[in-house]
Amino acid sequence: KQEVTQIPAALSVPEGENLVLNCSFTDSAIYNLQWFRQDPGKGLTSLLLIQSSQREQTSGRLNASLDKSSGRSTLYIAASQPGDSATYLCAVRWHSNYQLIWGAGTKLIIKP
Amino acid sequence: DTGVSQNPRHKITKRGQNVTFRCDPISEHNRLYWYRQTLGQGPEFLTYFQNEAQLEKSRLLSDRFSAERPKGSFSTLEIQRTEQGDSAMYLCASSPSGSFEAFFGQGTRLTVV
Numbered sequence: 001k002q003e004v005t006q007i008p009a010a011l012s013v014p015e016g017e018n019l020v021l022n023c024s025f026t027d028s029a030i031y032n033l034q035w036f037r038q039d040p041g042k043g044l045t046s047l048l049l050i051q052s053s054q055r056e057q058t059s060g061r062l063n064a065s066l067d068k069s070s071g072r073s074t075l076y077i078a079a080s081q082p083g084d085s086a087t088y089l090c091a092v093r094w095h096s097n098y099q100l101i102w103g104a105g106t107k108l109i110i111k112p
Numbered sequence: 113d114t115g116v117s118q119n120p121r122h123k124i125t126k127r128g129q130n131v132t133f134r135c136d137p138i139s140e141h142n143r144l145y146w147y148r149q150t151l152g153q154g155p156e157f158l159t160y161f162q163n164e165a166q167l168e169k170s171r172l173l174s175d176r177f178s179a180e181r182p183k184g185s186f187s188t189l190e191i192q193r194t195e196q197g198d199s200a201m202y203l204c205a206s207s208p209s210g211s212f213e214a215f216f217g218q219g220t221r222l223t224v225v
Contacts, residue, residue, distance in 0.1 A: 004154070032212060043118075043203060043218040044155075089154055093212055098168050099145070100214060102154030 002027050004092050006103035014111050015082055021075040021106050023090030028068045031093045034100065035064050035075050038087045047088075048075070080110045114138060116217035118204050124223045125194055132190045133220045137206030144187050145214065146179055147203040155203055161187060194224045 005024045013019050023033070032051045036044040048057045048064040050073065056065040063076040077084060087107045091100040117136040125131050137144050142163050147155035158177065160168040163184035176194075181187040191198055201221050205214040 034214065036216075041221070044205075044216040046213065046215060049213045091154070091214075098143075098160045098162075098212075099157035099170075100147075100155075101157075104152065104154050 002092070002094055002096075002101050004090055004101050004103040006088075006090055006106050008106060009104065010107040010109070012109040012111060013080060015080060017080050018076065018078050019080055019108075021077070021088050021090075021108070023073040023075070023103055025071050025073075025090075025092045025101075027094060028071055029095055030068060031095045033064075033066055033073050033093075034091045035062075035073075036089045036091065038089060038105070040087075044089065077108075082110045082112050084108060085110045116204055116206050116215055118202075118217035118220050120220060121218060122221050122223075124225060127194055127196060127224055129194055130190065130192045131194060131222065132188055133202055133204075133222075135187045135189070135204030135217060137186070137204070138208075138215055140208065141206035141215075142184065142209045143207040143212070144181055145205045145207075146187070146189050147205065149201045149203055149219070150199075158189070158202075191222075194222075196224050198222060199224045 003026045034049045035047045050057050050066045061078040066073050087105040089105040090103045119134045144161040146158040149155040159179045161181040176192045179189045201219045203219045205216045
C-alpha cells in the first residue's frame with residue numbers, strides 16, 4: 001500500500017534555528033514529491049516540487065532533498081522566523097496514479 | 113488574480129440539503145483535482161479531470177458526490193443529501209499540461225448542522 005508518513009506531528013523551536021522536517025514514503029517508484037505549507041483554515045501553498053530524477057530543490061531559505069532508495073525526503077528551513085509557523089505537508093505522486101498521497105503534516109511553531 | 117479560485121469560501125447547510133461548490137483553475141491548466149481535508153489530517157483525493165474527462169474517482173466517494181467539468185474549464189462538485197460527516201474543507205487544485213505540479217485554491221469549508 002502506498003503511504004506517506006510525517007514525523008513529528010508537531011515541532012516548536014526558537015527563532016533563528018535551522019530545522020529539518022521529515023517525510024517518509026513506501027514504494028520507491030515515485031513520480032514526484034511536493035512540499036506544501038498550510039496556514040490555519042487556509043488552502044495549500046506549494047513550496048517545492050522534486051521530480052523523481054532529482055536529489056534536491058532549493059527556494060530561498062528552503063531546501064528539499066529526496067532519497068528514493070530509503071523512501072525519505074527532508075525539508076530544511078534555514079534561519080527560522082515566526083512567519084514560518086504553519087503546518088507543512090508532504091505529498092507524493094506515484095507513477096501508477098494521478099492523485100497525490102499525503103502525510104498528515106508537521107505543525108511548526110517558531111517562538112520569537 | 114491568476115490563482116485557483118474556489119467559491120463559496122464557506123458554506124453552512126442543514127443535514128439533508130444539497131450543496132454545490134465551484135472551482136476555477138488557473139487559465140490553461142488542463143488537469144483539475146478535488147480533495148477533501150478534515151481537521152488535523154492531510155487531504156484525501158476525491159476525483160481527477162483531464163480537460164473535460166473524469167479519469168479517476170476515489171472509491172471513498174459515495175454516489176452522493178458528483179463532479180463535472182464541462183468544456184474543460186471550471187468544475188463543480190455537488191454533494192446530495194449532506195450528512196454531518198461531510199463537514200470538511202473541500203480543496204481544488206490544477207496542474208498544467210506536461211506537469212503534475214499541483215496549485216491549490218483556498219478551499220471551501222463546509223459545515224453540516
